[in-house]
Amino acid sequence: MAAGVAAWLPFARAAAIGWMPVANCPMPLAPTDKNKRQDELIVLNVSGRRFETWRTTLERYPDTLLGSTEKEFFFNEDTKEYFFDRDPEVFRCVLNFYRTGKLHYPRYECISAYDDELAFYGILPEIIGDCCYEEYKDRKRENAERLQDDLDSENNQESMPSLSFRQTMWRAFENPHTSTMALVFYYVTGFFIAVSVITNVVETVPCGTVPGSKELPCGERYSVAFFCLDTACVMIFTVEYLLRLFAAPSRYRFIRSVMSIIDVVAIMPYYIGLVMTNNEDVSGAFVTLRVFRVFRIFKFSRHSQGLRILGYTLKSCASELGFLLFSLTMAIIIFATVMFYAEKGSSASKFTSIPASFWYTIVTMTTLGYGDMVPKTIAGKIFGSICSLSGVLVIALPVPVIVSNFSRIYHQNQRADKRRAQKKARLARIRVAKTGSSNAYLHSKRNGLLNEALELMGTPEEAHVGKTTSLIESQHHHLLHCLEKTTNHEFIDEQMYEQNCLESSMQNYPSTRSPSLSSHQGLTTTCCSRRSKKTTHLPNSNLPATRLRSMQELSTIHIQGSEQPSLTTSRSSLNLKADDGLRPNCKTSQITTAIISIPTPPALTPEGESRPPPASPGPNTNIPAIASNVVKVSAL
Amino acid sequence: MGAVMGTFSSLQTKQRRTSKDIAWWYYQYQRDKIEDELEMTMVCHRPEGLEQLEAQTNFTKRELQVLYRGFKNECPSGVVNEETFKQIYAQFFPHGDASTYAHYLFHAFDTTQTGSVKFEDFVTALSILLRGTVHEKLRWTFNLYDINKDGYINKEEMMDIVKAIYDMMGKYTYPVLREDTPRQHVDVFFQKMDKNKDGIVTLDEFLESCQEDDNIMRSLQLFQNVM
Numbered sequence: 001m002a003a004g005v006a007a008w009l010p011f012a013r014a015a016a017i018g019w020m021p022v023a024n025c026p027m028p029l030a031p032t033d034k035n036k037r038q039d040e041l042i043v044l045n046v047s048g049r050r051f052e053t054w055r056t057t058l059e060r061y062p063d064t065l066l067g068s069t070e071k072e073f074f075f076n077e078d079t080k081e082y083f084f085d086r087d088p089e090v091f092r093c094v095l096n097f098y099r100t101g102k103l104h105y106p107r108y109e110c111i112s113a114y115d116d117e118l119a120f121y122g123i124l125p126e127i128i129g130d131c132c133y134e135e136y137k138d139r140k141r142e143n144a145e146r147l148q149d150d151l152d153s154e155n156n157q158e159s160m161p162s163l164s165f166r167q168t169m170w171r172a173f174e175n176p177h178t179s180t181m182a183l184v185f186y187y188v189t190g191f192f193i194a195v196s197v198i199t200n201v202v203e204t205v206p207c208g209t210v211p212g213s214k215e216l217p218c219g220e221r222y223s224v225a226f227f228c229l230d231t232a233c234v235m236i237f238t239v240e241y242l243l244r245l246f247a248a249p250s251r252y253r254f255i256r257s258v259m260s261i262i263d264v265v266a267i268m269p270y271y272i273g274l275v276m277t278n279n280e281d282v283s284g285a286f287v288t289l290r291v292f293r294v295f296r297i298f299k300f301s302r303h304s305q306g307l308r309i310l311g312y313t314l315k316s317c318a319s320e321l322g323f324l325l326f327s328l329t330m331a332i333i334i335f336a337t338v339m340f341y342a343e344k345g346s347s348a349s350k351f352t353s354i355p356a357s358f359w360y361t362i363v364t365m366t367t368l369g370y371g372d373m374v375p376k377t378i379a380g381k382i383f384g385s386i387c388s389l390s391g392v393l394v395i396a397l398p399v400p401v402i403v404s405n406f407s408r409i410y411h412q413n414q415r416a417d418k419r420r421a422q423k424k425a426r427l428a429r430i431r432v433a434k435t436g437s438s439n440a441y442l443h444s445k446r447n448g449l450l451n452e453a454l455e456l457m458g459t460p461e462e463a464h465v466g467k468t469t470s471l472i473e474s475q476h477h478h479l480l481h482c483l484e485k486t487t488n489h490e491f492i493d494e495q496m497y498e499q500n501c502l503e504s505s506m507q508n509y510p511s512t513r514s515p516s517l518s519s520h521q522g523l524t525t526t527c528c529s530r531r532s533k534k535t536t537h538l539p540n541s542n543l544p545a546t547r548l549r550s551m552q553e554l555s556t557i558h559i560q561g562s563e564q565p566s567l568t569t570s571r572s573s574l575n576l577k578a579d580d581g582l583r584p585n586c587k588t589s590q591i592t593t594a595i596i597s598i599p600t601p602p603a604l605t606p607e608g609e610s611r612p613p614p615a616s617p618g619p620n621t622n623i624p625a626i627a628s629n630v631v632k633v634s635a636l
Numbered sequence: 637m638g639a640v641m642g643t644f645s646s647l648q649t650k651q652r653r654t655s656k657d658i659a660w661w662y663y664q665y666q667r668d669k670i671e672d673e674l675e676m677t678m679v680c681h682r683p684e685g686l687e688q689l690e691a692q693t694n695f696t697k698r699e700l701q702v703l704y705r706g707f708k709n710e711c712p713s714g715v716v717n718e719e720t721f722k723q724i725y726a727q728f729f730p731h732g733d734a735s736t737y738a739h740y741l742f743h744a745f746d747t748t749q750t751g752s753v754k755f756e757d758f759v760t761a762l763s764i765l766l767r768g769t770v771h772e773k774l775r776w777t778f779n780l781y782d783i784n785k786d787g788y789i790n791k792e793e794m795m796d797i798v799k800a801i802y803d804m805m806g807k808y809t810y811p812v813l814r815e816d817t818p819r820q821h822v823d824v825f826f827q828k829m830d831k832n833k834d835g836i837v838t839l840d841e842f843l844e845s846c847q848e849d850d851n852i853m854r855s856l857q858l859f860q861n862v863m
Contacts, residue, residue, distance in 0.1 A: 020858075490810045
């Protein structure tokens with residue numbers, strides 16, 4: 001339990017009053033606070049560092065914690081000082097604010113820690129001075145983006161309890177790592193995309209001559225083979241597209257998405273080709289359609305994250321790209337005009353019109369310099385050199401912005417992947433801590449009741465055996481114990497639960513209640529077999545006293561009487577009946593069940609073996625020594 | 637001392653920016669779009685003075701100090717909203733799901749139904765629960781069970797409450813929680829509480845039945861010395 005939340009324990013315990021009227025059984029006793037309530041205050045200031053300032057300084061800002069009477073809550077009477085259990089470093093900045101009126105943000109501070117401190121002292125971050133404000137806002141935005149990524153990836157990772165077939169299919173398509181089928185599908189489609197692209201390329205390579213005719217490209221020489229390959233690929237792509245269409249949660253949105261358009265454009269030429277006959281005029285247009293087959297290569301973007309990042313970068317840098325394009329266009333037009341008029345004089349000039357000069361300007365500005373168009377006049381050469389110099393500048397300026405955008409997005413993605421990888425380990429650790437706290441309760445329950453049993457047995461010196469828990473822990477456990485009593489069910493750990501489920505399905509145990517002795521034996525064997533199974537799962541709690549007791553064959557169930565015959569599912573009533581079989585004259589005023597299972601050495605209790613009945617009279621003979629309203633039945 | 641509301645909007649941030657070139661403005665425009673999304677409303681609530689609270693509740697100054705420190709640590713803004721409340725309460729019950737019961741608790745604490753619990757509400761309720769008379773405690777509990785605050789508890793409300801309590805137990809219980817366990821529990825409760833068998837429990841019936849039951853009386857005194 002977090003230390004901060006421990007301060008809320010009184011509240012949680014008080015709220016437990018809400019369970020009281022509903023509970024059927026009496027509550028366990030509360031742990032007593034043995035130490036008289038001492039002064040909890042630590043005599044320190046802001047974690048040990050003493051700051052001194054005038055009261056009027058603080059009262060300059062009456063709507064903050066330090067400037068108002070709220071700080072009286074933190075006043076320590078004994079040392080006559082105000083104690084704050086907070087970070088002294090940040091407190092320095094806070095106090096400087098009161099002194100100078102300007103709040104500064106130290107760059108070495110973590111942004112969320114700083115925000116927490118400001119929130120605690122009741123200071124609005126807007127008051128941060130101009131000198132530090134931009135830094136603060138930048139860091140804050142970065143942090144928010146990072147947390148947003150976290151949330152997004154969390155939402156994506158949530159496994160929904162039950163998905164329809166369609167939803168599982170969609171998930172498999174979107175994230176191939178969810179199942180092996182999805183992975184297989186992913187790799188198969190990737191393979192076929194590659195095959196298709198390679199066939200498209202190889203189709204046009206000249207394949208060697210057939211004697212008696214000119215050199216043919218491979219596509220025409222082995223046209224049947226290529227046609228079959230193409231058909232196969234298009235089949236796969238069509239099936240994939242139809243499956244995605246079927247599985248998509250919103251079909252309309254899916255159809256409009258870029259990837260689906262690429263899919264359609266990639267397979268359309270084939271079908272159009274099938275439909276069209278070998279009509280001479282139309283086949284010319286058809287040939288151009290085949291160009292669109294190259295779009296199949298874009299299908300790879302589903303398979304490559306880098307491609308997707310690139311696409312996303314370009315999309316997010318649209319403004320910078322637009323600017324680049326615009327400035328380039330401006331420069332091209334200017335220089336083309338100038339070059340045209342400069343070269344107008346020279347004869348046989350290639351610069352026949354301004355649009356013709358565009359080609360020269362573009363080639364020069366991008367420093368390609370093909371040399372097919374060259375200025376001949378001096379003026380032309382001068383302007384040509386200015387053109388190439390300025391080209392370098394105009395292109396070099398927006399490119400770093402695009403590059404930095406790409407780098408930021410790429411790193412963000414890396415971070416997301418890293419976080420996803422670490423998340424499993426993190427969650428595992430959190431789960432361990434959680435089960436640790438719930439197991440702590442189960443252990444202390446057993447140990448605590450063992451202590452009580454030992455006390456009642458009149459062996460006070462052994463009562464202190466077992467782990468000593470802090471007061472807060474014992475209060476927390478008492479709270480959980482009250483909840484158990486209210487609902488008449490007990491907390492057990494996962495393994496026990498699984499076993500109980502198995503056994504109850506195997507042995508039909510809960511419903512029969514027969515007071516006869518023979519079935520009592522049977523009942524005790526069933527419940528005891530469970531008991532003994534329970535014991536072997538407990539870690540050895542290192543109780544030296546148990547070694548002695550184990551000689552007397554122990555697994556004791558503590559039973560105090562109660563009057564709840566109507567609770568059929570309660571173990572207590574079952575044992576009550578079983579008890580009745582043995583000792584009818586026992587006082588049964590109140591029954592509450594608490595289960596103690598003391599780990600016995602493995603030699604004595606191999607799992608599943610039911611203890612021989614003669615052992616049962618053993619502890620029972622101890623009964624007279626115990627207080628009369630406590631009945632012990634050995635659960636074997 | 638009342639609530640102090642400090643709100644800031646992106647408008648202020650725009651005022652803070654010195655004038656920049658068109659090109660830079662173009663870039664900042666993109667940034668501001670994100671800032672608008674970060675727009676927050678900071679609500680700071682400061683509680684009544686220590687003396688007033690001491691007079692209004694049954695706690696001593698020291699106890700109030702301790703309570704406030706814990707409160708302020710979890711909720712620096714001075715109010716608890718339902719989410720935080722549920723999170724805090726869930727920490728005590730790692731086995732099961734405490735959110736439903738925390739929801740009902742929250743509405744029992746939030747007497748003015750504003751959606752947030754201030755320190756005064758918190759301390760007032762605690763004062764009743766820990767230091768109040770039996771009558772007050774029972775009345776508070778009745779208010780907790782009466783979900784729609786109409787003055788009567790009917791079977792559905794009781795079912796909801798009992799189901800919420802059983803939810804806190806979680807899945808791994810012994811004996812295994814069955815579907816009708818809560819309903820049986822509620823039936824027992826109603827048999828006991830509903831004197832005139834009209835299907836609803838009024839405050840008087842509740843008080844009478846609880847005072848007749850020794851178990852309940854005893855358990856109400858259980859948390860006497862919690863603070």
